[in-house]
Amino acid sequence: MLEITPLHYTALSAALFIxxxxxxxxxxxxxxxxxxxxxxxxAVNINLVALSSQLQNLVGQVFVxxxxxxxxxxxxxxxxxIIAFYRNKETVNIDEMSLMRW
Amino acid sequence: MDLIWxxxxxxxxxxxxxxxxxxxxxxxxxxxxxxxGTMAASLLLSLVAFAQLLGLPGDERFHQVTVxxxxxxxxxxxxxxxxxxxxxxxxxxxxxxxxxxxVVTGIGLLIxxxxxxxxxxxxxxxxxxxxxxxxxFCFFMLLLVLGSTFLVMFVGWEGVGLCSYLLIGFWxxxxxxxxxxxxxxxxxxxxxxxxxxxxxxxxxxxGTLDFHAVAELAAEMPVEAAxxxxxxxxxxxxxxxAIGKSAQIPLYVWLPDAMEGPTPVSALIHAxxxxxxxxxxxxxxxxxxxxxxxxxxxxxxxxxxxxxxAATIGLVQTDIKRVLAYSTVSQLGYMFxxxxxxxxxxxxxxxxxxxxxxxxxxxxxxxxxHAMNEEQDMRRMGGLKQxxxxxxxxxxxxxxxxxxxxxxxxFFSKDEILYRTFLHNRLFWMLAVVAAGMTAxxxxxxxxxxxxxEYRGPAWEGGHxxxxxxxxxxxxxxxxxxxxxxxxxMTVPLIVLxxxxxxxxxxxxxxxxxxxxxxxxxxxxSFVAHAGEGAHGEAAHLSHLAELGLMAISVLIAxxxxxLAYRNYIQRPETADEWAERYxxxxxxxxxxxxxxxxxxxxxxxxxxxxxxxxxxxxGGVVDGAVNGTGWTTVASSRISHVLDKHVVDGLVNLVGWVxxxxxxxxxxxxxxxxxxxxxxxxxxxxxxxxxxxxxx
Numbered sequence: 142m143l144e145i146t147p148l149h150y151t152a153l154s155a156a157l158f159i160x161x162x163x164x165x166x167x168x169x170x171x172x173x174x175x176x177x178x179x180x181x182x183x184a185v186n187i188n189l190v191a192l193s194s195q196l197q198n199l200v201g202q203v204f205v206x207x208x209x210x211x212x213x214x215x216x217x218x219x220x221x222x223i224i225a226f227y228r229n230k231e232t233v234n235i236d237e238m239s240l241m242r243w
Numbered sequence: 244m245d246l247i248w249x250x251x252x253x254x255x256x257x258x259x260x261x262x263x264x265x266x267x268x269x270x271x272x273x274x275x276x277x278x279x280g281t282m283a284a285s286l287l288l289s290l291v292a293f294a295q296l297l298g299l300p301g302d303e304r305f306h307q308v309t310v311x312x313x314x315x316x317x318x319x320x321x322x323x324x325x326x327x328x329x330x331x332x333x334x335x336x337x338x339x340x341x342x343x344x345x346v347v348t349g350i351g352l353l354i355x356x357x358x359x360x361x362x363x364x365x366x367x368x369x370x371x372x373x374x375x376x377x378x379x380f381c382f383f384m385l386l387l388v389l390g391s392t393f394l395v396m397f398v399g400w401e402g403v404g405l406c407s408y409l410l411i412g413f414w415x416x417x418x419x420x421x422x423x424x425x426x427x428x429x430x431x432x433x434x435x436x437x438x439x440x441x442x443x444x445x446x447x448x449x450g451t452l453d454f455h456a457v458a459e460l461a462a463e464m465p466v467e468a469a470x471x472x473x474x475x476x477x478x479x480x481x482x483x484x485a486i487g488k489s490a491q492i493p494l495y496v497w498l499p500d501a502m503e504g505p506t507p508v509s510a511l512i513h514a515x516x517x518x519x520x521x522x523x524x525x526x527x528x529x530x531x532x533x534x535x536x537x538x539x540x541x542x543x544x545x546x547x548x549x550x551x552x553a554a555t556i557g558l559v560q561t562d563i564k565r566v567l568a569y570s571t572v573s574q575l576g577y578m579f580x581x582x583x584x585x586x587x588x589x590x591x592x593x594x595x596x597x598x599x600x601x602x603x604x605x606x607x608x609x610x611x612x613h614a615m616n617e618e619q620d621m622r623r624m625g626g627l628k629q630x631x632x633x634x635x636x637x638x639x640x641x642x643x644x645x646x647x648x649x650x651x652x653x654f655f656s657k658d659e660i661l662y663r664t665f666l667h668n669r670l671f672w673m674l675a676v677v678a679a680g681m682t683a684x685x686x687x688x689x690x691x692x693x694x695x696x697e698y699r700g701p702a703w704e705g706g707h708x709x710x711x712x713x714x715x716x717x718x719x720x721x722x723x724x725x726x727x728x729x730x731x732x733m734t735v736p737l738i739v740l741x742x743x744x745x746x747x748x749x750x751x752x753x754x755x756x757x758x759x760x761x762x763x764x765x766x767x768x769s770f771v772a773h774a775g776e777g778a779h780g781e782a783a784h785l786s787h788l789a790e791l792g793l794m795a796i797s798v799l800i801a802x803x804x805x806x807l808a809y810r811n812y813i814q815r816p817e818t819a820d821e822w823a824e825r826y827x828x829x830x831x832x833x834x835x836x837x838x839x840x841x842x843x844x845x846x847x848x849x850x851x852x853x854x855x856x857x858x859x860x861x862x863g864g865v866v867d868g869a870v871n872g873t874g875w876t877t878v879a880s881s882r883i884s885h886v887l888d889k890h891v892v893d894g895l896v897n898l899v900g901w902v903x904x905x906x907x908x909x910x911x912x913x914x915x916x917x918x919x920x921x922x923x924x925x926x927x928x929x930x931x932x933x934x935x936x937x938x939x940x
Contacts, residue, residue, distance in 0.1 A: 166922060166923050
């Protein structure tokens, strides 16, 4: 059986990150964009955890806990904003968020 | 005698009172009282001073009073190194100025009194103004007479000129009067130019302006028998001043026109006092003049020429005042003739007697004009003898006096002049006698035309409509009731002056008639540098018999003049017209006053006008052209600058703006407002940095 090496973790993390970024850049639905951001964060988490075990250093895992906490907070605030936006515009299309355009 | 400075100051105070307060607040009576009161006080002081002067021994009759400093000493260059230019307010009383102050204050007072009635129909402010001017005139005239330096005299000299101008133009709403005033002032200016140049030269030569000091210094210098020295030049310049003020050829033209002024003014200023200032000034500088025999000759010739020329013009004038004006010019010519032949005392004597009878004649003519309701043309008078006996009698005396009828004042003074002229030059004497004959003729022509014959004037309400042609005359605002005798305020001065005109001559009865010629001995100290020094130039003397013969001739000539006037204007009144027809050419020349006014008009006035026009053209063409050219250049260059500004400077500014704007259009496209675009840009940036970070290093 193929041993899982740090390269695999890194590749997975990179794949997740790229998927997240593309999701953020391409999708119009704000919920999807939000979920893509979560993907990016978790790609980072994977990276941190993997390298933490590889280097036998717990700092990376502690960082992950922080990131998860921040992500949770972010999700709370972000969802709040999205709901408020939806109530105003009755849409979740990000192209409608154009109040500050010239 | 130390109070002589008050003599001019008193009328000055009167003038100030009437001028500053009176014009606004005084009623006519107060104004008249102020003016006459100050004059009377001045006359009183003059009499006292004169009496004190008489009380002194003959060679000590010289009194100088310095009242105040005027110009403090200033170092100035003179011919003899650096001198000190210093002028005090100093007054001199000596026989000559003593006589003059009596004439000025005495006749001045009489004329003031006369004016009270004569100017009565003037409105109140004009009345006070008139007396203010009259007093001011007396102030300046007395300053002129009493001043003991050239500069103080010059102040008076200019002051009387000013008053003359003010009084000639007193009725300034009349174009002719204001023109005459200006003419008098401007013509006098020419004379004053000579006078002040003379003063400069006096100071440069002698280093002082005091008459007495100058006379003493000049006496030391040699007589300039041949050629022109500095003394001759001084005298010539001073004489130019005298010509202007005393109306001699060629500057006499202002005096006849000055008759536009009120008649008392003509009497006081243009007959008795101001116009004699030139004679007085020459007499005051007798020492200077006697050192310049050539100038003396010029003075005599100009005086003689003026005497004859003015007398001939006087023969045909019809305006009563103009006849008298030309007579004045002629008599002034006599005075200059006298001074020119060295008879300064005779000139001054004639000045005094002339002041009496000419003031009398002028005031009489004023009385006539008053009676005739402002009519001045003698052709429209006549027969006034019965209406105004006092005026007739007094004017008759005046005419007899000026004609040189024996035992009246004019006879003594004129014969003294004729006698001295005879000693000097027989030709001069002959011409002067002819002029005397003409004087007699035109004076009696005036008397006969005015008082004799029958009445030719306008008719008046209430009868006498059968006299003369009917003439609608509504000139006055009050009804005119025919010629009438003037009020007492006017006749009393006439009578006083008539008495003076009779008696004034007796101070100078010549030796040939058993007199002692007192006035000549009295005045003599004023004409020499050192009192007590005998008069020089008394070389020739005729026997008393010859002198009497000369007198007889001049009396005969005067009688002939009177007889001719009688024949032409009383016996056969048509003769005058016949003569005028027979000698049409000369008559026309004379009535037009030798065309001198026209000549001056064509030369000096026109010349000045052309010159002024030329200068105006120069001003308009060249100076204004330069200014306008500068303006035009400025406009043109600013236009260029404007174009540059608009297209280059503004262009650059706009270009910057345009570039910014256009650039911002491009950049604006970047700011899409789409978050994802931003996020993409951020990503690209991050990648770029990371790539550079990883690979580039």
